[in-house]
Amino acid sequence: MAQDKKLVEAITSMEEDFAQWYTDVVKKAELIEYSSIRGCMILRPLGYAIWENIQKQLDADFKATGVENVYMPMFIPESLLQKEKDHVEGFAPEVAWVTHGGGEALQERMCVRPTSETLFCDFYSKIIQSHRDLPKLYNQWCSVVRWEKTTRPFLRSMEFLWQEGHTAHATAEEAEERTIQMLNVYADFCERVLAIPMIKGRKSEKEKFAGAHATYTIEALMHDGKALQSGTSHNFGDGFARAFGIQYTDKNNTLQYVHQTSWGMSTRIIGAIIMVHGDDSGLVLPPRIAPTQIMIIPINQNKEGVLDKAFELRDKLSAFKVKVDASEKSPGWKFSEQEMRGIPIRIEIGPKDIEANQAVIVRRDTREKIVVSLDQIVEKAGEVLETMQQDMLNRARAHRDSHTYSATNMDEFTKIIEEKPGFIKAMWCQDEACEKEIKDRTGATSRCMPFEQEHIADTCVCCGKPATTMAYWGKAY
Amino acid sequence: MAQDKKLVEAITSMEEDFAQWYTDVVKKAELIEYSSIRGCMILRPLGYAIWENIQKQLDADFKATGVENVYMPMFIPESLLQKEKDHVEGFAPEVAWVTHGGGEALQERMCVRPTSETLFCDFYSKIIQSHRDLPKLYNQWCSVVRWEKTTRPFLRSMEFLWQEGHTAHATAEEAEERTIQMLNVYADFCERVLAIPMIKGRKSEKEKFAGAHATYTIEALMHDGKALQSGTSHNFGDGFARAFGIQYTDKNNTLQYVHQTSWGMSTRIIGAIIMVHGDDSGLVLPPRIAPTQIMIIPINQNKEGVLDKAFELRDKLSAFKVKVDASEKSPGWKFSEQEMRGIPIRIEIGPKDIEANQAVIVRRDTREKIVVSLDQIVEKAGEVLETMQQDMLNRARAHRDSHTYSATNMDEFTKIIEEKPGFIKAMWCQDEACEKEIKDRTGATSRCMPFEQEHIADTCVCCGKPATTMAYWGKAY
Ligand SMILES: [Zn+2]
Numbered sequence A, B: 001m002a003q004d005k006k007l008v009e010a011i012t013s014m015e016e017d018f019a020q021w022y023t024d025v026v027k028k029a030e031l032i033e034y035s036s037i038r039g040c041m042i043l044r045p046l047g048y049a050i051w052e053n054i055q056k057q058l059d060a061d062f063k064a065t066g067v068e069n070v071y072m073p074m075f076i077p078e079s080l081l082q083k084e085k086d087h088v089e090g091f092a093p094e095v096a097w098v099t100h101g102g103g104e105a106l107q108e109r110m111c112v113r114p115t116s117e118t119l120f121c122d123f124y125s126k127i128i129q130s131h132r133d134l135p136k137l138y139n140q141w142c143s144v145v146r147w148e149k150t151t152r153p154f155l156r157s158m159e160f161l162w163q164e165g166h167t168a169h170a171t172a173e174e175a176e177e178r179t180i181q182m183l184n185v186y187a188d189f190c191e192r193v194l195a196i197p198m199i200k201g202r203k204s205e206k207e208k209f210a211g212a213h214a215t216y217t218i219e220a221l222m223h224d225g226k227a228l229q230s231g232t233s234h235n236f237g238d239g240f241a242r243a244f245g246i247q248y249t250d251k252n253n254t255l256q257y258v259h260q261t262s263w264g265m266s267t268r269i270i271g272a273i274i275m276v277h278g279d280d281s282g283l284v285l286p287p288r289i290a291p292t293q294i295m296i297i298p299i300n301q302n303k304e305g306v307l308d309k310a311f312e313l314r315d316k317l318s319a320f321k322v323k324v325d326a327s328e329k330s331p332g333w334k335f336s337e338q339e340m341r342g343i344p345i346r347i348e349i350g351p352k353d354i355e356a357n358q359a360v361i362v363r364r365d366t367r368e369k370i371v372v373s374l375d376q377i378v379e380k381a382g383e384v385l386e387t388m389q390q391d392m393l394n395r396a397r398a399h400r401d402s403h404t405y406s407a408t409n410m411d412e413f414t415k416i417i418e419e420k421p422g423f424i425k426a427m428w429c430q431d432e433a434c435e436k437e438i439k440d441r442t443g444a445t446s447r448c449m450p451f452e453q454e455h456i457a458d459t460c461v462c463c464g465k466p467a468t469t470m471a472y473w474g475k476a477y
């Protein structure tokens, strides 16, 4: 029992200190370990397995829309990075520079990719000649480096894993369509698989990607009421094409510039899974993303027949991702570990259960205990996992909705920010001065101008001039 | 027809110039594109899809042996790289150095990983305390950078994709067992999936990995008679553990050093697939690794019903990786493309075939044409793919065996090297001086001391002193 307590006591409660709770969970659930390199984390087996599951499912979603994977070099020569003016201004301050190689100083230094627009553009300028070469729908899974001052596991690190899609199209309409299509792929994936509901919308001019015409985003609300930008999709128009000379001959044999998009989702989304679903016992993983869905924990495992029965049960449940914890630890310790690691359900089975031809299913999210006949356990386990997946999404949506407020003036706005952390819906004139003033006064940033607009008032929440949009605002990670 | 010729004419024949043939194939089959970064290549969709298939199958083989995936940072601080003496001597001359980040000079420069032994050791020193923490069986899929002077697509590039497994064990025996186990996983995978037979053996002291006690290798013979090291597995003993202080308390509560291994396979293996199986029409992919296994090419596709039938056939063959080439190109052009890209079989179907309820299967490797009733096409396609896979392995083995020679003195050795490119089996005293002399005089290096030893003579092929091993020798990529 002393051991059981040790594991649990080590976590700070969410109410007491959410930031510390988060740090405790990522460490105690063994998602990551800190490395000797400032701001870089090691993804341990559980953390990486979650990313593998995200990759696998998202990659299938991409491919279903015609996307193909490629791999680009990790280095960008300085002259290439500088080709698009806004882009280099946005990224140059936060890159890592390679200046020496093979024992010699380089003639031209190269940065480690912070993102690969410039590389894809250089590539596209070589392989696109005719309208028959379009569209190009390429994606890559890789790591990128951004020299962040302060870092937090998953949320902001110097190096992180992601995917970046880069497409080239014949027309502006096609590019805009693809931009929205991929945003929808992200939002659907997050709802369906991660049980995280998303607000879809457009970023303000100030918040958009360096070099983009328009940036679209999906925004989620964490348990503590802060927002997390969870994926973005950019329409570049023909800006990069003009800078890099990416042209094709159309059907009339006229030279035209291509229109491009890019879109990315990163390991940051694992931070969202933790902060949307976790509780004071640790991680809670949605069944569809959990590397282990069921942990069978034998009770009195040294009694004859118990372990055999546990392994027999595992084989019976092989349609799920199932394991038996047959280690010499106490059942209480095993429960704590299974809970900490967010395994959706555990099945307890001991001598008395075996005698009664039953086992006990315990849901990780609600702790509900369900006694099930061993004859029906496969169907029942499937049902419980499915119900849990749906319940988690519903709970996350209910939490978000009950933490979404409206404000029509700055007094209301400030009061909400101070007293009720969450999303604030407010009208806006789209003037950057108002955006800046709101941030300076409250710490809240414009999260997005949602596709689903509502009319809250006629005037801007900040300056009182006529409003042109409703926006979501909030403090963000 | 002019177009058809263009595609084919562009390849140099293997006999004429093997190196140029290779370069032509990687470009014309659209496996890679050269990038603006010296020595770095872009993996295009076909090249990357082959790598994805390798990854998927090899990863499953790893996991079946208990291996878990993780992800380590891409940077190594200079002080960490220097902790193991032999290792830093081996790698320091060929790394890329990051000296600046976020606009400032770094206090300590960091290299981009050329391999990650030092990072794993640092990690293991933090997470291994007790015998209960062992073994650790971790692997990562990532890219690494080595500052090569001359580069060739897949075979030697500055940045390449690979996997690196790193394990830690309680005993020397367990580490040696794991080293051999993973070498066998590689060899089995190459035979079974890539249809490439491998010679398994131990590297000489001179050729072993920087910091290893012993390096094991799998060696393949290319079509031109040159060898290609295709995967390696290293036993580190406790050398790294002592340098990094990786200790555990055993069951008697005594501190012990762990014993470690590492093992890797890279995109280099794609070079082997090209050079073992390719021909003058381009790539030939073994069915088990081909991203597209069957290309259906409609004949007279503008005639009513032909395209419908082609797509109907595709749906029927959905158990395979199948596509229809419904583009407006001529059938001859489509044949050339399918052959260049190494798609194992094509199915030709035109109005006359449809009338006769049949189609024509054409094997990529032998060009054999097989007329098949549409009622039996699913079974037949499966059979042809399976037969082709086996035939490719048999052909590769026959080629290797017929290009493997024995030499008992340097005259024979030199004559073989000059006249008959291939493997040379020869006895060796294991003195590095002989190894060096053989290399200086013939250009051949010791490939490995094979597990399957043969007694060819009593004395070293070079110095005539008593031999202690039989080794494979050859010119290598
Ligand atoms: Zn305003």
Ligand SMILES: [Zn+2]
Pocket (backbone or CB within 6 Å): B428, B429, B430, B431, B434, B460, B461, B462, B463, B464, B465
């Ligand atoms: Zn000798």
